[in-house]
Amino acid sequence: ELADFNFQRLFLRPFLDIMENPTSRDDIRELILRCVDNMIRSMSHNIRSGWKIFFSILTLSASDPSEKISTLGLAILQRLLDQHLDQLCRLTTFDEFDTGVVEAGGEEGKEPEQMTALEKRQRNANAEDFVGLCHASMGFVQTEESDTPLPIGLSMRALCHTACYADLIAEERVLPPVSGSQPNDPSAAGYTYEGLSDDEALEMVLWRPILDGLAAGICSTAPSSSGGVGCLVQRGSVITMRAILLRHGSMFSTSQWAVILRQVLLPAIQIGAEYDASPVTSITSESPAVSSLDFLNEALPLPPNTEDEGLLKFAELAETDER
Helix, strand or coil, rough: CCCCCCHHHHHHHHHHHHHHHHCHHHHHHHHHHHHHHHHHHHHHCCCHHHHHHHHHHHHHHHHCCHHHHHHHHHHHHHHHHHHHHHHHHHCCCCCCCCCCCCCCCCCCCHHHCCCCCHHHHHHHHHHHHHHHHHHHHCCCCCCCCCCCCCCHHHHHHHHHHHHHHHHHHHHCCCCCCCCCCCCCCCCCCCEEECCCHHHHHHHHHHHHHHHHHHHHCCCCCCCCCEEEEEEEEHHHHHHHHHHHHHHHHHHHHHHHHHHHHHHHHHHHHHHHHHHHHCCCCCCCCCCCCCCCCCCCCCCCCCCCCCHHHHHHHHHHHHHHHCC
8 A cells, every 4th residue: 555545454354344333243253353353464465544444453352252352353453463563563764755765764753844744644653553552552551340351361351552762662672653633532633631831741642652551550450360369450550550650651741740740640550559458468578687677668670671681581482482
């Protein structure tokens, strides 16, 4: 598909319509997901406007009444992150405005004033696709009590995705849009926070689905327990939020931090605490040499950076095991 065209989106729209239809059969919805999986596996390098439809379909699979379909949807999403992330997060340049030739690595370091109108539209579209990917993952984090709850493992796996997305932003493999930020319509492109400058608001377009999704997990009213441990979604969301803010907090300006605290973190913690009716039985330290409360005086160590020797060794061993 050439740049600035939407043939793929129009062609794939009937798949989304069937997924949105509450009367559609389970086997048909499963077939659609398998078709999506096959198209991503075989044609990910040629997908352009079709990503938006794929992410909408995967988001719908998260709330599907069939556990089999929800599990399949997350499996497709996980495979996309493991095997096709480079195609999704490629940086693009257009050598010829009229032909739409796409090559890797063209937008990085380019100021908006130096970009053509086509490049700006493509940059905005790439950011919108990334936001759709984040929404797809966060859709699997169960935030409300349901008659057909998702297996807790799906929610926990989806929380792991957010750390990957945060790293992509920090490494500038995904770039913020160059225009169109707005704080009013969550379903529209460019959704961001109020009270920021234009540049800061555009940067937060990529972060908002991650931070808001984790905040919703902290406020979750869905019972989630496994192995005698309760509130797993809530705990996992808090831990993930903490890790992301500690790891990438230096990227945020003072104004952005103020917005994160005022509009995301503090309200989420307050609401989560109000929803939590479980009694506090004890506060203990993992170290027997530290008293029950002394460990609160010192912050936990920061997460390792991407070049950490231990992380690199772990990744090397994981690749070896896969072979």
